[in-house]
Amino acid sequence: DQQVKQNSPSLSVQEGRISILNCDYTNSMFDYFLWYKKYPAEGPTFLISISSIKDKNEDGRFTVFLNKSAKHLSLHIVPSQPGDSAVYFCAAGGGGGSYIPTFGRGTSLIVHP
Amino acid sequence: SAVISQKPSRDICQRGTSLTIQCQVDSQVTMMFWYRQQPGQSLTLIATANQGSEATYESGFVIDKFPISRPNLTFSTLTVSNMSPEDSSIYLCSVEDWGGNEKLFFGSGTQLSVL
Numbered sequence: 001d002q003q004v005k006q007n008s009p010s011l012s013v014q015e016g017r018i019s020i021l022n023c024d025y026t027n028s029m030f031d032y033f034l035w036y037k038k039y040p041a042e043g044p045t046f047l048i049s050i051s052s053i054k055d056k057n058e059d060g061r062f063t064v065f066l067n068k069s070a071k072h073l074s075l076h077i078v079p080s081q082p083g084d085s086a087v088y089f090c091a092a093g094g095g096g097g098s099y100i101p102t103f104g105r106g107t108s109l110i111v112h113p
Numbered sequence: 114s115a116v117i118s119q120k121p122s123r124d125i126c127q128r129g130t131s132l133t134i135q136c137q138v139d140s141q142v143t144m145m146f147w148y149r150q151q152p153g154q155s156l157t158l159i160a161t162a163n164q165g166s167e168a169t170y171e172s173g174f175v176i177d178k179f180p181i182s183r184p185n186l187t188f189s190t191l192t193v194s195n196m197s198p199e200d201s202s203i204y205l206c207s208v209e210d211w212g213g214n215e216k217l218f219f220g221s222g223t224q225l226s227v228l
């Protein structure tokens with residue numbers, strides 16, 4: 001039973017445009033959410049997070065939106081750059097269960113020059 | 114942030130053999146985590162390793178298959194025993210950020226292929 005779902009395995013975007021990566025979750029007890037970025041042959045690195053008390057968190061070109069009623073979050077990258085090409089993992093955790101996050105399957109983002 | 118050195122970075126192994134993966138952290142940490150990423154799948158937690166006690170395994174993972182050592186606060190090993198092609202995965206070690214924001218730091222991973 002997948003509690004964190006990333007239904008798009010891949011996404012292709014033109015440089016300078018917006019990239020939107022989506023993530024859905026089923027456990028309403030989750031109270032924090034994170035995005036990780038992974039380049040080939042490297043481990044995932046933390047990108048941005050949001051707690052359940054917020055609906056938006058922004059860090060430079062990266063913004064995460066949380067819609068608790070829909071159990072949905074999204075990562076926006078504006079403007080997209082070729083160096084953003086990587087696999088992006090959504091993760092969620094907390095809320096009385098284990099604080100160790102549960103990960104989605106990842107979305108491979110390709111930003112074309 | 115923590116710097117995690119993991120080795121080997123990749124290996125190709127024969128069915129029935131075992132491989133031990135090492136993870137070294139540049140600071141003392143209470144808990145270390147071992148993850149697996151099978152092709153096209155999510156990062157799945159195998160076990161949590163505390164120094165001085167047995168590792169805690171997640172559902173679907175057993176100590177006989179994935180024995181873990183944690184001899185001190187900066188080092189851990191994961192062994193993949195009696196390997197089969199289904200064990201072909203990326204294995205990652207991880208530690209938590211002491212900043213209290215629930216984020217994890219990961220090693221660079223071990224790409225394991227079992228023939």
